[in-house]
Amino acid sequence: MAFISNKRLYNDLIELYTSDYPGVSFVGDFSNDCSCVSLKLRCDVDPSCPYFGFMLPLTMCFSNYPLACPSVRFDVDVFHPNVYENGLVCLNILSAKEWSPALSLRVVLLTLLQLLELPNDQDPARREAGESYIRGDWYERVVRILDSSKCERF
Numbered sequence: 001m002a003f004i005s006n007k008r009l010y011n012d013l014i015e016l017y018t019s020d021y022p023g024v025s026f027v028g029d030f031s032n033d034c035s036c037v038s039l040k041l042r043c044d045v046d047p048s049c050p051y052f053g054f055m056l057p058l059t060m061c062f063s064n065y066p067l068a069c070p071s072v073r074f075d076v077d078v079f080h081p082n083v084y085e086n087g088l089v090c091l092n093i094l095s096a097k098e099w100s101p102a103l104s105l106r107v108v109l110l111t112l113l114q115l116l117e118l119p120n121d122q123d124p125a126r127r128e129a130g131e132s133y134i135r136g137d138w139y140e141r142v143v144r145i146l147d148s149s150k151c152e153r154f
Contacts, residue, residue, distance in 0.1 A: 006062070006065060008065065008066045009062055009065050009066070012066075012104050012105040012106070013037060013105065015104070015105075015106060016039075016105055016106060016109075019106075021106060021109075021110070022042070022044050023041060023042050023043065023044050023045070023109065023110065023113045024039065024041065024042060024106070024109050024110075025039070025040050025042050025055070035061055035062055035063070036059055036060065036061040036062070037059070037060050037062075038057065038058070038059050038075075039057070039058055039059075039060065039109075040055040040056065040057050040058075040152070041055070041056045041057075041058055041109065041112065041113065042055055042154060043055070043056060043113065043116060044113075044154075045113055045116060045117045046117055049116060049117045050138070050139040050140075050142035050143050050146075051078070051116045051117075051142065051146070053153045053154060054146050054151045054152070054153055054154075055151060055152040055153065055154060056074055056076060056078060056146075056151060057074070057075040057076060057151075058072060058073060058074045058075055058087075059072075059073050059075055060072050060073075060105070060108075061073075066101040066103075067101055068096070068099065069093070069094045069095065069096065069099035069103075069108075070094070070105070070108065071088065071094070072088070072089040072091070072094060072108065072112065073086070073087040073088050073089065074087040074089070075087060076146070076149045076151055077145050077146075077149060078116075078142070078145075078146070079126070079129050079132075079138075079141055079142050079145045079146075080115075080116065080119060080126065080129055080142070081119040081120065081121050081124035081125065081126055081129045081130035081133050082115055082119055082120055082124065082125050082126075083125060083126060083129075084125045084126055085126060088125075089112060089115075090125035091111065091112065091115055093107075093108065093111055094108070119133055121133050121134055129141075
């Protein structure tokens, strides 16, 4: 594991790495400059959720953490109303206005799992996914897209 000068970031990452939190598992290692980390989000969510059973790769990048929120980006297309086409997650706690240094990476990832289960369709970041969610064909589209992306299942 590379040296990380930010003690809080280091402690949060070690907590994720050594603890057995449902829904989170590490893959790979920290980037050379320790500004980004790759994870796989284990979607151990309600079985009625289309993401159930998938391991979704994502990247978290840190600039001035914990004073500034991390950016979170899925590395595969998750076709979700609150995830932009480029994979960036639109989540209130990941905005400068709502972020608090008291929030940990564990809280961010657990909140992300909740968002996957319960999308906010009132103001979608990805309009097509929001419309699909409202129409009712979203579940099938998510599973088809994730299967075609060769996402791991558990």
